[in-house]
Amino acid sequence: MTNLIPWRKKEKAGDLANIQNEINRLFNTSLSHWFDTDDLLESAWSPAIDVKESKDDVVIVADIPGVNKEDIEVSVHGDILTIKGEKKQETQEKGKDFIHTERFYGSFSKSISLPCETDISKADTNYKDGVLKIVLPKKEEAKTKQIQIKVR
Amino acid sequence: MNNLNLQDIYESPAADIHESEKDICMFLEMPGIAKENINVEFGQDELTISGKKSATEECCGQHHILFKERGAGNYYRKFKLNVNIDKDKTEADYKDGILKITMPKSEELKSKKIEIK
Numbered sequence: 001m002t003n004l005i006p007w008r009k010k011e012k013a014g015d016l017a018n019i020q021n022e023i024n025r026l027f028n029t030s031l032s033h034w035f036d037t038d039d040l041l042e043s044a045w046s047p048a049i050d051v052k053e054s055k056d057d058v059v060i061v062a063d064i065p066g067v068n069k070e071d072i073e074v075s076v077h078g079d080i081l082t083i084k085g086e087k088k089q090e091t092q093e094k095g096k097d098f099i100h101t102e103r104f105y106g107s108f109s110k111s112i113s114l115p116c117e118t119d120i121s122k123a124d125t126n127y128k129d130g131v132l133k134i135v136l137p138k139k140e141e142a143k144t145k146q147i148q149i150k151v152r
Numbered sequence: 153m154n155n156l157n158l159q160d161i162y163e164s165p166a167a168d169i170h171e172s173e174k175d176i177c178m179f180l181e182m183p184g185i186a187k188e189n190i191n192v193e194f195g196q197d198e199l200t201i202s203g204k205k206s207a208t209e210e211c212c213g214q215h216h217i218l219f220k221e222r223g224a225g226n227y228y229r230k231f232k233l234n235v236n237i238d239k240d241k242t243e244a245d246y247k248d249g250i251l252k253i254t255m256p257k258s259e260e261l262k263s264k265k266i267e268i269k
Binding site: 048049050051052053054055059061062063064065066067068090097099100101102103104112115127129130131 | 166167168169170171172179181182183184185186214215216217218219220221222223246248249250
């Protein structure tokens with residue numbers, strides 16, 4: 001006895017159409033949404049960063065060991081924060097051969113978009129033990145305000 | 153089932169090794185560790201380097217993470233020594249997140265010119 005195949009409504013075709021739309025969207029989205037193309041051009045490596053936020057501020061922590069404080073530049077343009085700098089290789093002393101290198105060197109640039117507007121004038125940066133920490137207080141208007149919902 | 157704590161995760165620090173006639177110099181990237189939490193130890197023929205991040209360093213509780221690329225922050229690496237090192241004269245230095253270990257080679261190992269009679 002042949003199995004009864006349930007007749008499916010248009011949903012099935014709809015699903016496929018959705019997938020098709022998704023794929024189209026994916027291809028149409030320009031790559032610049034995923035990569036900061038500037039980074040690809042300028043540097044071969046970039047420091048690992050953590051970005052976290054609380055209700056009052058946005059904190060960015062970057063691992064940049066072995067760099068002079070003066071060689072690090074932090075700037076904010078609109079809602080994009082950029083950390084730029086140069087990591088110099090230890091000067092090669094005479095007679096020393098490099099037998100093994102794993103570390104990355106050279107100029108780096110990393111840009112991230114901040115979740116909201118921040119008050120740059122109150123920014124606090126600190127570089128200790130190779131870790132750069134940037135604390136950006138949020139602008140008053142950007143802080144989410146809790147709305148009380150009255151229960152009747 | 154034990155939960156994997158962030159404090160138990162160790163990464164291998166990136167290392168650059170330079171060698172010269174008289175010593176071997178190692179630079180390891182270990183940012184964000186307090187000097188007292190770094191351990192450099194010689195075994196029989198191995199060198200063990202470890203660094204543990206103190207739990208109180210990061211802001212806690214009120215922050216939620218938007219983006220995370222940095223590791224757990226603890227470091228551990230073992231090197232096999234196949235060169236004779238003067239362990240007593242070895243020096244270690246930690247600055248700006250870089251641990252620099254200078255290991256002078258043992259006297260016997262330095263190349264000696266042999267006179268040809």
